[in-house]
Amino acid sequence: METKTNRLFFIDAMRAWAILMMLQGHFIDGLLDPIFRDRENIVFNIWLYFRGITAPVFFTVSGFIFTYLLIRVPQKGFDNPRVKKGIKRGLQLLLIGYLLRMNLFGFLSGNIYDSFYLVDVLHCIGLSILALIGVYLLTIQKKKYLFPLLLLSITILLFLFEPLYKQWSFSFLPDAIANYFTKANGSVFTIIPWLGYATLGGFFSILFTQFKNYRYLYPVAITLASFVGFTLILYSSDGFVYLHKLTGIELFKLIEMNNYLFIRLGDVFVVFAVFMLLRQFMMNKTVLKIGASTLSIYVIHFIILYGSFTGLGLYRFFNHSLNPMIVISGAILFMVACTYLALKYHQHETEVKANISLGMNYTKNKGMELYSAGKQIFKEILVKVRLFLDRVFKPAK
Template identity: 30%
Template sequence: MAIKTNNRILYIDLLRAFAVIMMIQGHTVDTFLADEYRSMDSTGYSIWLTLRGFTAPIFMFAAGLIFTYLLRADTFTFLSNPRVKKGVKRAFTLIIIGYLLRYPTYRIFDFTYVSQSQWDIFFTVDALHLIGFGLLTIIMSVFFAKRMHFSLNTILISFMFILFLVSPIIAKINWDSFFPHYISAYLYTKNGSLFPLFPWLIYVLSGALLGNYLYKNEGAYFKKRFSFSLLSIGAVLLTSAFLIYTLENSLEGVINYWLDSTALILLRIGYVILVCGIMAFIARKFNSIPQLIKDTGTNTLLLYVVHVVILYGCALFPGFNKFYGKSFTGAQTIFAATIMLLLMLGLVIVVERFKKHDKIKFLFGKNAKVML
């Protein structure tokens, strides 16, 4: 069973398009804006920096939501469900692409001139690795739910609760003393990883919770209560985060690091759910959205890879960061971000037109899509 309702497609496409647009502009601004313009005294920069901190959670939440909804929407048994096999392939595809983007040499199999620092960068965990493992965790959760006759929500919430509890502890352990770099990189940020499993997996699983809810409550989406419930839950989580911050300020000692980590997680999830509530509200008000927005939402992986290569480079291309990193004024940076967004939207238009040609459908056709 596919997504049948236009409003539901609209809601998911809006969320994914918003996530990828925020990601592209965030990476572009962070790449080019000079340090002297990065001042918290600037209202514009402060707002941008705050929003940037929530971009990755939205991206991961959206990935968990759409994947879980599609996985659960099929009426097959677990082992016969084609989306399980596709999901596993997609997860490993994302992980492999994540490593290829940081591949240390253009010589492919000749590592003679690869330095240790290049290997360290290669093994760091980024968004694609995290989402890939998130999809595998969701598949495993669905398997356990069916095998043990538990509610999927119970298993997802249990995983999230464990992540809440252990993430602050995991972050304090020197995992490089126990595991090689390519394993320890998945556990904490001290060796350069941007999105280790602890606690970032929480955002993918929280998206899975909403995806499962949408699957189980087919008609709930059309009610005002759905969007207002999301807005209320988001507000409660944000309030809880600020209360924890307030409590932390009144305490001293080792307990602070646990409270700080929990508050930050709640703050991010709260913001993401608020955005979901806003998108749900918009989706109820409109019967359609521009096709370009829909296409942007279904080409997130392509847009991610292309803009990352342009900005940060790869083994074959140095990227603009090497030549112009942190050297632009505010106006120049805004111009660069605008150009990058226009380029990515242009890429979407070109790809979608190519899909209509039978001779190259095998490159961009429906069966070739790998969506985040």
């Protein structure tokens, strides 16, 4: 069915799973009392490990979906309608990312707090989409293999050299720009190395497009993804130790000391394998709707949990103060509430946008009326002031 409809249902299901894991991860991490964060507890360790998988999967799937849609159309370069849509989408995500960090009370009083300039998931995904478009435009008119080769190269280079550039302060840049490259000021995510997962997703999507009609696509893809994934998880650290001993290059030792990128890359491969294996069970309409509503779900969860615009979120009142029983129950309710509100929004999206448009037009018309009335009053005042001045300073005869 996936081949005939050109839709990869397992990708939508992966996106739904990733956004739900992000919701519970943010909720539990933000509200669980530190006294219960016991690394000796096997349950907490399992939760912590799976929480670390969420972001790599989310970035990879985002890159996969955008690139998959980008290369499906026959038009090339700027003639591709997906280029314009992608640029618009990337800029929209950047704008929403900043809006979610805005404090309206501070803004109305003339203050923009430093947290407004911090970079989060939406900023990085928006910029990743723009980067994917840039790579596409640079390579698409050249040899066919250049686009996927450059995407894979970006992933490998960003992951290999992460121990070096993560030490840079980027102090020569304004903080608002430096926050995209360093966590020193408090950014949660940075474009490097996280762009690497998005470019990897783009590379995956090209492979799926190239072999979409291959009879054994899924058996081969599942086998390869499983093999590569478990190899990276279990043996990548030892591999870098061996490379360091073999070459003496210090970089390989630095990678092994904090080898989270390649291990998480292995996790991504394994997650892809699992969802491809279970793809026949991934066609539930609600799951697919959740996968298509990730942006709305993310925005709603940010407002409820972190108090975007007002600062009155759950994080403010229950920050690191809840016990496991309450926080787990709360996380489930939180996922259900955010998902329900997002699906309800999409159900009435046309009506909501129409009402917003009417409201904006009404405001605009009223504003123009007030402007015209004010302009006329201002003219009349000027005329009266001028007559008054003429009388006061009229030369005596």
